[in-house]
Amino acid sequence: MQGMKVASNMAILVMLAASTQIFAETITRGDAAKGQQIATQVCAGCHNADGNSVIPTNPSLAGQHAEYTTKQLMNFKAQDGKPASRNSPIMGAMVMALSPDDMKNLGAYYAQQTPKPRGAKDKSLAQQGEKVYRGGNIDASVPACASCHSPNGAGIPPVYPRIAGQHAEYTLAQLRAFRKEERTNDNNQVMHMIATHMSEKEMQAVAEFISGLR
Ligand code: HEC
Ligand code: HEC
Numbered sequence: 001m002q003g004m005k006v007a008s009n010m011a012i013l014v015m016l017a018a019s020t021q022i023f024a025e026t027i028t029r030g031d032a033a034k035g036q037q038i039a040t041q042v043c044a045g046c047h048n049a050d051g052n053s054v055i056p057t058n059p060s061l062a063g064q065h066a067e068y069t070t071k072q073l074m075n076f077k078a079q080d081g082k083p084a085s086r087n088s089p090i091m092g093a094m095v096m097a098l099s100p101d102d103m104k105n106l107g108a109y110y111a112q113q114t115p116k117p118r119g120a121k122d123k124s125l126a127q128q129g130e131k132v133y134r135g136g137n138i139d140a141s142v143p144a145c146a147s148c149h150s151p152n153g154a155g156i157p158p159v160y161p162r163i164a165g166q167h168a169e170y171t172l173a174q175l176r177a178f179r180k181e182e183r184t185n186d187n188n189q190v191m192h193m194i195a196t197h198m199s200e201k202e203m204q205a206v207a208e209f210i211s212g213l214r
């Protein structure tokens with residue numbers, strides 16, 4: 001009898017935990033349908049309607065974790081007199097009119113879109129990049145990208161973004177920007193530290209590999 005009582009109390013606790021979880025999610029998660037309206041009207045010209053960009057300098061957003069997308073949109077905006085921690089004249093102009101709710105809704109919308117796989121163009125360069133991606137470069141203190149961005153490049157929400165299938169041109173530009181501290185929105189400068197240890201050739205190779213990763 002005693003055992004049954006404990007068990008039913010446990011069941012109630014589990015139910016309570018589950019319902020607060022659902023509640024927490026409904027207040028924090030964005031509204032993808034509202035995000036879609038802005039995405040179609042404002043963003044589609046550069047990132048495509050479903051977030052699979054066809055222009056190599058514009059990143060694909062499809063399948064990206066909602067939290068990461070929302071964070072980037074916030075970081076493009078100068079706030080409280082401080083300059084934006086992610087500097088982009090184009091995106092800086094785009095986020096001017098967006099509210100925090102819009103940014104959440106856009107994050108939710110792109111997270112629901114299916115990323116289209118892309119193939120690496122230069123196979124031998126991609127093979128060199130795979131070594132860096134999976135094993136890092138121990139001599140130069142470069143950690144394996146897979147340890148944070150996961151072996152298939154899907155990332156680990158909420159902090160580590162999805163990078164699989166991204167345009168090589170965009171990935172390379174970001175690695176250079178982290179190295180030169182033109183992009184400073186990485187927590188504890190993690191990507192800055194990594195990029196400073198990488199050679200230009202390693203960056204090109206790993207960017208090529210990532211473009212074909214799925
Ligand atoms: C005129 C073209 C253009 C338009 C329109 C545009 N973007 Fe962008 N977007 C870019 C470019 C270029 C970058 C890369 C910026 C950089 O160099 O860091 C970018 C970067 C981003 C990123 C960062 C992605 C990542 O992987 O870190 C997000 C998120 C984003 N855009 C969302 C949006 C949203 C949402 C809209 C609509 C409100 C929008 N963009 C409209 C060109 C555009
Ligand atoms: C210790 C964890 C860690 C490791 C290892 C790591 N990264 Fe990152 N990376 C991050 C975090 C965190 C961010 C997100 C920064 C932010 O919030 O804007 C990031 C962002 C990025 C971005 C920007 C993505 C975008 O859409 O703009 C690229 C590109 C990237 N990493 C490539 C790499 C490569 C290549 C390697 C291996 C050489 C690597 N990372 C290793 C943590 C890591």
